[in-house]
Amino acid sequence: MGRKVTLATCSLNQWALDFEGNLERILKSIEIAKTNGAKYRLGPELEICGYGCADHFYESDTLLHSFQVLKKLLESPITKDIICDVGMPIMHHNVRYNCRVLFLNRKILLIRPKMLMANHGIYREVRWFSPWNQLRKVEEYFLPRMIQEVTGQNTVPIGDCVLSTKDTCIGTEICAELWNPRSPHIEMGLDGVEIFTNSSASHHELRKADQRVNLIKSATSKSGGIYLYANQRGCDGDRVYYDGCAMVAINGDIVAQGAQFSLNDVEVIMATADLEDVRSYRGELCQPHMQSETKPCHRVKVDFSLSTGDDLYLPTHQPITWHFHTPEEEISLGPACWLWDYLRRSGQAGFLLPLSGGVDSSSTACIVHSMCVLLCQTVQDGNKQVLEDIRRVVGDDSYCPQHAKELCGRIFTTCYMASENSSEDTRNRAKDLANQIGSTHMSINIDMAVEGILGIFSAVTGRWPQFRANGGSHRENLALQNVQARVRMVLAYLFAQLSLWARGKPGGLLVLGSANVDESLTGYFTKYDCSSADINPIGGISKTDLKSFLLYCVEQFQLTALRGILAAPPTAELEPLTDGQVSQTDEVDMGMTYSELSVIGRLRKISKCGPFSMFCKLIHMWKDALSPTEVAQKVKHFFRMYSVNRHKMTTVTPSYHAESYSPDDNRFDLRPFLYNTRWSWQFRCIDNQVCQMPANASEQ
Template identity: 85%
Template sequence: MGRKVTLATCSLNQWALDFEGNLDRILESIEISKNHGAKYRLGPELEICGYGCADHFYESDTLLHSFQVLRKLLESPITEDIICDVGMPIMHHNVRYNCRVLFLNRKILLIRPKMLMANYGNYREMRWFSPWNQLRKVEEYFLPRMIQEVTGQDTVPFGDCVLSTKDTCIGTEICAELWNPRSPHIQMGLDGVEIFTNSSASHHELRKADQRVNLIKSATTKTGGIYLYANQRGCDGDRVYYDGCAMVAINGDIVARGAQFSLNDVEVITATVDLEDVRSYRGEMCQPHMECEPELCHRVKVNFSLSTGDDVYLPTHQPITWNFHTPEEEISLGPACWLWDYLRRSGQAGFLLPLSGGVDSSSTACIVHSMCVLLCRAVQDDNRQVLEDIRRVVRDESYCPQHPKELCGRIFTTCYMATENSSEDTCNRARDLANQIGSTHMNINIDMAVKGILGIFSVVTGRWPKFHANGGSDRENLALQNVQARVRMVLAYLFAQLSLWARGKPGGLLVLGSANVDERYYWSYHFTTDMSKTLLMPLYTAQFADMGMTYSELSAIGRLRKISKCGPFSMFCKLIHLWKDVLSPMEVAQKVKHFFRMYSMNRHKMTTVTPSYHAESYSPDDNRFDLRPFLYNTRWTWQFRCIDNQVAHGHFQY
């Protein structure tokens, strides 16, 4: 009857500007798709150049090399007899667009530019691309000469169009368009488009996979249809981890899915689905609406079928249940995968972590161990790429990891940096954790270095600062804490560069920091995993911050400031209700004012923050996520006066 179609989507671990590697992974995914009988293959957003090129998108080289890769794809025999849908930047009429290019048998069928941009949070697409805002309008795009030589085409359709094969109709969405209230799949579905595709570069945030799945199920529940979702995987070269989750859905059901956290550079998901199921579903659910759809899609016709003539005995994929990871599993797996990509692509031989025995550095250590667990599982599953990468990292071509703890000892060094003020309890906790995970552990006493620096100061000034406990002032205490912190940092980088050398081994180590997003708002310290301490509390004993408020309170303040866009006064107005059972309005006011004073005093430190894994829907990262001044009037006189007036004269109703 010719109604069943086999479709392929994928998750690829692409790397910004790695045109050679990106090409190889695209070709591998197409070859796998064909081997599974697929007639259509979908890839992730901007897969040819990598999504994270940032200001490299301004460079003509990026456009040139993308077309060179496209030519290689067009010429390859691997791409024959399958519709290939790839992503790349294209300039049309001197305007740069984020595009999908669909081609078949050395002919470009159409170019579809992104229409709704992601321009919030971690995303700055409007900085590099313009949206195609001409609904249902299609123009002619003049191909570069290098592409004309292969295709024999001068121009191809460019714009808001869909692909009409002999047996069905395929329409494109690109990443954020699915999340938009005016998602293109609505009108496309009402105009008879049966297959929707979404090419994404969607990064990991806690519980975000749930949202993706629900959006795709909802899209195909409302209008019926088949939905293919492709996504980037891995660390593209920046602070986020793209977590895969490629999937295929039909009429509100997921019928095929990929992994959320995986070390496979290429993962292809195929599904066989029945077009008649879409038509039957729509005949009952959508027909009255489809009859009056006023805006018709521009259809680009192609003489090609996705189905075969005799498919009666071809089995179709049935609905499956998506088992989501718990938040604790996501915290363990997402940063672990990101760290592995960072390590294997950096050319270094492992990590070094100052391990204090506290919750933050212990969490980071556990994440590194989680990485080693994933690596050993991948090797056991015969992942040759992972094994080759491990051997390159440890500088041993014959090495094969046998156990996560043993691997941890090869690539992970921890050190406890003690002073005369350090407790034996924290030292023991650090040592015990290192023994449990298998890291190479060192105890380092930094008193000599601290006293050497203070000795220089004393020679010049004739004064010797003291801690609070010894009768020192606030300024003396802060200065001494900073000296200790900076000595630890200097020693961490020294041991990272030379500890393997001292053991007669090649290579250097990457230094890991540890703190959390809530403290970062307050103190603006550097760290590796950008997540709230409240998320780690189920794994550890609850702690209080040495800063006048609990971590739970800091987390609430941070979310109100970033997500709810609250200044001091509006934050106070919200918190008097959130905290009414435990704090008076006066106490809430004191905490809000204390936070904003400390935040504004330390804000300048965020301008030089080291890269950290982004795992939450809010972040103080000055370089990407949180664009705010660094020089403030730390007195906040007008704002705090409004709070004080409200406390003095307000009538609070709970």
């Protein structure tokens, strides 16, 4: 009957500027799609060069090598008899565009530039690309000679156009265009386009996946149609993790779903859909509106069918229910996949973590353990690439991991760095957790190093600083805490470089950090202390979410040592003990709780609040617990801490981006690091407002 179409979309773990690897993964996805009967294959955004090239997009080399890869694709027999939709940067009339290139049987059919750019949050696309803002306009693009030699074409269409096959019409959206209030699929659908494709590089954030799914369902429930979504997967060289979720939807229903977190470099999602279902759906709901007020889409015709002549007995995919991960599962899986990509691509032999026995470092340890669990499962599922990568990391060509705990011992080293201010409780908690996850664990005493550094200072100045508990000033007390923290950083890197050498093994270790997003927000850490690491998997995750994650790990991985860690108050253990017990706690030092910090962080970044507008919101949010005067004190205290410590963000360890209120300097949070810390005008506005409020305002 010729009305059923089999389509393929995919998630690929592309790596910025890895043209050879990217080519191999693209070809593999096309081969899988063809083998399963697909006539159309969609890939992620900028898949040829990698999405995260950043300022490398300025380089002519990036454009040149992208065309060289395109040439290889055009010439490959694998791409025969299937419409291939690939992403790459293209310069047209001396302007760079983020494009889709559609080709079939060594002929380029069309080039579709991105029209609506992502330029918020972590995205800076207009730094490198211009939007194609000529609605419904198509021009001639003159192909490079190397492509002309393959295709026999001098020019091809470039612009806002769609592809018209013998049996249907296909229109393109690129990533952010789906999220825009003027999404192209709206006008395309009203002009009769039946299949929409979206190639994305959409990153993972906690609790974000449902937005993506709901947008795609909504796009096809309003005006009918088939929607293919492809996405990048993995760490392509920066702080973000692209979380896959390739999918196919029809008329408001998801009919095929890919994994959100996976160690498979290539995942192809197939779906067979009936074009008559789209036509019937539109016939009832949309027909009176199927008249576009704007100029009709420019159609590029191709003598090719997506359907076959005899498809009566070809089954179509039926609606499925999307499974969303809980935030705890997302923390367990997302940073774990990101860590693995970083480790296998960095050429290092494992990780080293200063394990303090607190919530933060324990969370980092549990993420590494989760990574090992995921690796073992993937190897058992027959993934040869992952096994090959593991063998290269551990330096053993015959090694095959049998259990996560055993693998953890091979690639993960933890160390407890004790001082005279450390308690036996934290030492034991760290040791117990290390035993349960299987890491190679060391206990190190740093007192000798601290004494040596203070001795140098004393020899020069003739003075010996004292802790506050021993009569010292605030400045002395802070300096003594900082020297302990910085000694731990130096020792962490020393042991990361030489601990495997000391055991007669090759390679070095990556140092892992474990400062959470709330501590970064207030600067509650020592600059260049053991939070200064190579990478930090929890730097974009709140303390509240980390506690929930550890509870999840108790049940999921049977890590019972975490119960004691969760029960203990968070402490840096940098001041003297009182009767053998910890007297210093994080929340007392910070002057606010971690849960309060999470609220403040979201107001500061997501709601874009300065001191006064934050106060105005919090007097209502916290009215049951705090008076307006107390709220004012909290707000002013936060902004003082934030502005005094903002300079620390210029040196913060590259962290997994998991929260949209991350304070990561110059990447996501573009704010100054030198402030007038008095905030005199802003704080006076708050004080005036407090004075104008009735005395019983907090009781209303």
